[in-house]
Amino acid sequence: MARIELLDQNTINKIAAGEVVERPGSVVKELVENAVDAGATAITVEIKEGGLKQIRITDNGIGISKDQIRTAFLRHSTSKIRLATDLITIDSLGFRGEALASIASVSMVELITKEAHEMTGIRYVIEGGEEKVHEDIGCPTGTTFVIKDLFFNTPARLKFMKTPSTELGYIADLMSRLAMGHPTIGFKFISNNKVKLQTSGKDNLKDCIYNVFGKDVAKNLIQITGKQEGFEVRGFIGKPHISRGNRTYENYYINGRYIKSKVVERAVEDAFKSKLMLHRYPFVAFHMIIDTKDVDVNVHPTKIEVRFMNEKEVYHLIFRTIDAALNQRNMIPEVKIEEEKQLKMVYEPAPEPFEQSPIKPLPK
Ligand code: ADP
Ligand code: MG
Numbered sequence: 144m145a146r147i148e149l150l151d152q153n154t155i156n157k158i159a160a161g162e163v164v165e166r167p168g169s170v171v172k173e174l175v176e177n178a179v180d181a182g183a184t185a186i187t188v189e190i191k192e193g194g195l196k197q198i199r200i201t202d203n204g205i206g207i208s209k210d211q212i213r214t215a216f217l218r219h220s221t222s223k224i225r226l227a228t229d230l231i232t233i234d235s236l237g238f239r240g241e242a243l244a245s246i247a248s249v250s251m252v253e254l255i256t257k258e259a260h261e262m263t264g265i266r267y268v269i270e271g272g273e274e275k276v277h278e279d280i281g282c283p284t285g286t287t288f289v290i291k292d293l294f295f296n297t298p299a300r301l302k303f304m305k306t307p308s309t310e311l312g313y314i315a316d317l318m319s320r321l322a323m324g325h326p327t328i329g330f331k332f333i334s335n336n337k338v339k340l341q342t343s344g345k346d347n348l349k350d351c352i353y354n355v356f357g358k359d360v361a362k363n364l365i366q367i368t369g370k371q372e373g374f375e376v377r378g379f380i381g382k383p384h385i386s387r388g389n390r391t392y393e394n395y396y397i398n399g400r401y402i403k404s405k406v407v408e409r410a411v412e413d414a415f416k417s418k419l420m421l422h423r424y425p426f427v428a429f430h431m432i433i434d435t436k437d438v439d440v441n442v443h444p445t446k447i448e449v450r451f452m453n454e455k456e457v458y459h460l461i462f463r464t465i466d467a468a469l470n471q472r473n474m475i476p477e478v479k480i481e482e483e484k485q486l487k488m489v490y491e492p493a494p495e496p497f498e499q500s501p502i503k504p505l506p507k
Pocket of ligand 2: 173176177237238240242243
């Protein structure tokens with residue numbers, strides 16, 4: 144047998160990247176989640192060729208402090224938890240401290256970031272895990288990441304990428320889910336110079352649904368609200384006639400995080416059972432606000448699966464809430480004609496600090 148040795152950091156990061164960074168969409172997900180955690184109210188995502196060539200993510204969040212940039216790119220470095228016990232009350236989307244290290248190990252990364260109290264920011268370039276540039280720069284408060292040539296040094300992974308239009312499809316779906324998960328954030332998604340999605344950030348889930356799914360869905364929504372100790376459900380369901388033959392209309396969030404859950408899925412579909420034909424799936428878009436100690440989000444590296452402490456309660460509250468809404472007399476339409484007119488005007492551009500003041504390197 145060969146000698147047993149500890150792997151070097153870059154190799155470890157590349158192995159971890161295999162799990163965290165599966166495709167361009169994973170980069171978008173991780174970086175947008177970081178922007179959300181940084182308290183951004185406006186997030187712009189711009190991709191070229193399905194993100195395979197370039198991904199640019201700009202936020203107006205708190206920025207990264209100058210002396211912490213190198214640390215941020217180390218594996219298991221995070222500002223969001225300190226101890227394993229913090230996982231019990233986690234309220235940020237990230238906490239594993241793996242994304243930046245993983246992404247940087249398999250792509251060319253440029254980071255421009257500034258905190259509000261600083262006069263200048265930092266431009267940092269790291270390629271395949273190797274630092275290339277660390278310099279002062281004039282820029283607005285917030286953070287921009289530019290990711291180029293994803294998987295340039297992992298040809299095996301690159302071979303598994305689909306066509307740019309398929310990768311774009313994944314990212315567009317993801318952006319829709321992220322936008323609906325955070326109605327208080329103005330999202331803008333641009334692909335090959337075309338604006339594909341824009342939301343107002345005015346804390347209106349119905350507007351977000353309209354922007355993502357269009358008028359036909361927005362016109363046929365029923366509002367739902369349900370509450371019990373430590374657990375709340377709020378959002379919208381579609382009237383049964385706007386169902387689909389697959390589950391792409393089923394969107395639900397826990398504390399702002401888009402998740403998949405068999406329990407939730409079952410509660411939703413059981414509530415709709417008598418209203419839908421076999422193999423038809425309803426439209427739902429709702430948020431669950433749940434005490435952080437009653438849900439475990441550390442089940443999977445991409446955090447799409449969660450575990451509930453009390454599955455039965457979750458099932459029953461969701462079932463009851465949807466069942467009651469569906470059985471209201473006449474299922475009064477949520478969106479009335481006047482409201483519909485208003486909905487058309489929601490495409491107000493969100494503030495975009497980085498586009499107003501171009502980034503210039505400081506004179507030496
Ligand atoms: P995690 O999100 O799990 O903490 P990441 O590797 O994604 O780990 O990020 C490492 C750290 O870098 C974060 O904990 C955060 O402090 C900082 N960071 C990353 N992206 C941003 C951003 N857009 N704005 C501010 N800070 C950021
Ligand atoms: Mg993160």
